[in-house]
Amino acid sequence: MVHRIAVIPGDNIGPEVVAEGLKVLRRLQALGFGPFAYDEYPWGAGYYLKTGAPMPADGLDTIRDCDAILFGAHGDPQRVPDRVSSQGLMHKLRKGFQQYVNLRPVRLLPGVVSPLRGKDEIDFVVVRENTEGEYSGMGGRLHAGTPYELATQTTVITRIGAERVMRFAFDLARQRGGKKRAAAATKSNALSHVFGLWDEVLAEVANDYPDVECHKFHIDAFTVHLINRPEWFDVIVASNLFGDILSDEGAALAGSLGMAPSANLDPTRRHPSLFEPIHGSAPDIAGQGIANPVATILAVRMLLDWLGEAEAARRVQAAVEAVLAEGQVRTRDLGGRSTTAQLGDAICARLEAV
Numbered sequence: 556m557v558h559r560i561a562v563i564p565g566d567n568i569g570p571e572v573v574a575e576g577l578k579v580l581r582r583l584q585a586l587g588f589g590p591f592a593y594d595e596y597p598w599g600a601g602y603y604l605k606t607g608a609p610m611p612a613d614g615l616d617t618i619r620d621c622d623a624i625l626f627g628a629h630g631d632p633q634r635v636p637d638r639v640s641s642q643g644l645m646h647k648l649r650k651g652f653q654q655y656v657n658l659r660p661v662r663l664l665p666g667v668v669s670p671l672r673g674k675d676e677i678d679f680v681v682v683r684e685n686t687e688g689e690y691s692g693m694g695g696r697l698h699a700g701t702p703y704e705l706a707t708q709t710t711v712i713t714r715i716g717a718e719r720v721m722r723f724a725f726d727l728a729r730q731r732g733g734k735k736r737a738a739a740a741t742k743s744n745a746l747s748h749v750f751g752l753w754d755e756v757l758a759e760v761a762n763d764y765p766d767v768e769c770h771k772f773h774i775d776a777f778t779v780h781l782i783n784r785p786e787w788f789d790v791i792v793a794s795n796l797f798g799d800i801l802s803d804e805g806a807a808l809a810g811s812l813g814m815a816p817s818a819n820l821d822p823t824r825r826h827p828s829l830f831e832p833i834h835g836s837a838p839d840i841a842g843q844g845i846a847n848p849v850a851t852i853l854a855v856r857m858l859l860d861w862l863g864e865a866e867a868a869r870r871v872q873a874a875v876e877a878v879l880a881e882g883q884v885r886t887r888d889l890g891g892r893s894t895t896a897q898l899g900d901a902i903c904a905r906l907e908a909v
Contacts, residue, residue, distance in 0.1 A: 558591045558862050561618040561827070562625050565599040566640075567841035569627025572832060575848035575899030576625060576855045579871060582903040583859075588867040594621070600631035600640045600836075609643035615651045618827065623858050624648070626831035627851065631838060642692065650686050652826035654819035655716065656723050657683035657798060658857070659833060661805035661815065665880035667889065669808055671782065677809050679788040680731070682724040683798025685819055687711045690795040712749040712794065717756040723822060724792035725764040731789065736768040737761075740777050740793035740801060753794065778804060806833060811888045813847025816854035818861065830858040844894045847886040849875060852902055873909035874902045 562577065564570035580591050596618070598610040609629070611617070618624065626648075630640050648654070663669050663677040691711035698704045721739070728737045739757050743750035754771065761769035772780060774797045781788065781801060785808050793801055806815035812834040819829040832850030840846060852875060859868040878884055884901040885891025893901075 558589060558623070558864075559621045560591055560593050560623050560625055560858070561621040562593050562595045563598050563627065564595065565627035565629040565836060566601055566631050567628065567836035567838045568846040569599070569629065569836055571627075571841070571844065571846050571895050572848045572851040573625060573627040575895060575902075576851040578899050578903055579852050579855055579906070582906055583864075583867050583870070586907060588859075588864055594618070598644055599629040600635040603635050603640060603643065604631075609640050610647065615647065619652075621827050622862060624827050624829040625855065625858060626829050628832065628834060628836040630836045633838065646690070646692060648829055649819055652819075652829070653686065653821045653823070654826070654828060655684065655686045656720055656818075656820040656822055657681075657685040657795075657802075658818040658820055659683060659798070659802035659805070659815065660853075660857075661802065661809050663809045664814065665876050666882050667810040667814065667879055669810060671785065671808055674785055674808070676786040677805075679785070679805065680727060680790050681798050681802040681805060682720060682727065682790060682792045683802060684716060684720040684792075684794050686795075687713060687716045688795030689797075710746065710749045710794075712753050714752065714756055717753050718760060719822075721757060721760040721792055722763075724790050725760060725767050728767045728790040729764070734768070734789035735766060736770065736787075736789040737764075738770040738772060738777075738788055738791050740774045740791065740797040741771055742774050742797075744773060750794075757792075774800070777801065781805065782808070802833060811847060812850070813886065813888045814849050814853070816850050816852075816857055818854070818857045820861070828861055830854040830861070844896065845887050846895050847888050848895050848899050849879075849902075852899070870906050870909055871902075874905035877905050877909055878902050 564573040584590050603609045659681040689710045694708035696706045728735050741750045743754045806812045815833045817833045856868045856871040878901045884893045884898050
């Protein structure tokens with residue numbers, strides 16, 4: 556069966572890192588995996604500048620029947636406000652396809668040094684609620700341009716939204732084995748209504764998983780715990796904003812944002828899921844060929860696993876780890892001088908031998 560993949564390279568370094576992800580997929584197909592078919596869509600800030608919208612009005616329908624989406628990075632803040640490209644593209648994809656789980660694994664890979672001295676056992680997963688919370692989009696502005704201008708942004712937490720993402724997280728803690736520990740981020744001492752509901756649902760869900768440790772931390776304390784003892788964490792479940800913050804922090808602890816992949820999942824599989832690096836479009840280094848493609852290549856690994864290509868996914872992970880452990884080919888964020896393409900080539904070269 557052919558796996559049909561919608562490819563959205565995006566803006567700035569997005570096309571550069573996606574090219575390396577596609578290079579890996581093509582090499583895997585040459586080794587007998589797949590096959591894979593690709594349809595590419597030029598959506599993002601660049602598309603907005605040409606058409607007045609980050610994606611066409613029928614964009615969701617255009618890619619609805621694909622098996623997965625490979626995404627690069629979007630945004631060009633000097634020319635297009637971030638809120639325009641984010642709301643008009645990523646929010647539409649995530650909400651329109653009910654990709655309510657944003658799965659962000661954080662792991663310190665062989666040969667990579669954490670900025671935290673003496674911490675070499677970093678391996679946890681952030682399960683971020685992806686369709687509501689602080690990024691619900693509810694709110695607005697009144698009296699624009701006057702001294703009385705005001706803006707509101709409403710955090711939305713629903714029982715069904717909290718419960719489904721929490722159950723995904725607890726199930727994942729069971730599947731990972733090991734610690735079997737779930738830690739939830741909250742702020743119910745200050746945001747009593749929305750996170751009061753979040754805490755109540757957490758307690759109810761935890762009762763159904765007596766074999767999984769359940770812990771809860773206020774977000775400000777959580778960020779400190781993650782720095783002081785990252786090795787303690789296993790599965791983290793958080794609202795949209797809190798999950799965004801904690802996963803970015805975790806990626807930095809694991810060596811670089813250029814190492815961190817993510818998956819935007821519809822666990823029901825009624826809609827296609829989207830796989831991407833967590834980093835932005837980095838216009839300051841675009842076109843220089845120095846961006847780290849590992850996050851995108853590991854996002855490809857997650858995509859392969861989601862499509863049932865377990866052996867291909869294993870090979871990608873092993874190839875990445877082997878190249879990083881050798882330490883000969885590294886991009887600048889990892890202290891090396893290699894180009895984006897050189898690191899991608901090195902990983903492709905190892906796919907057959909791992």
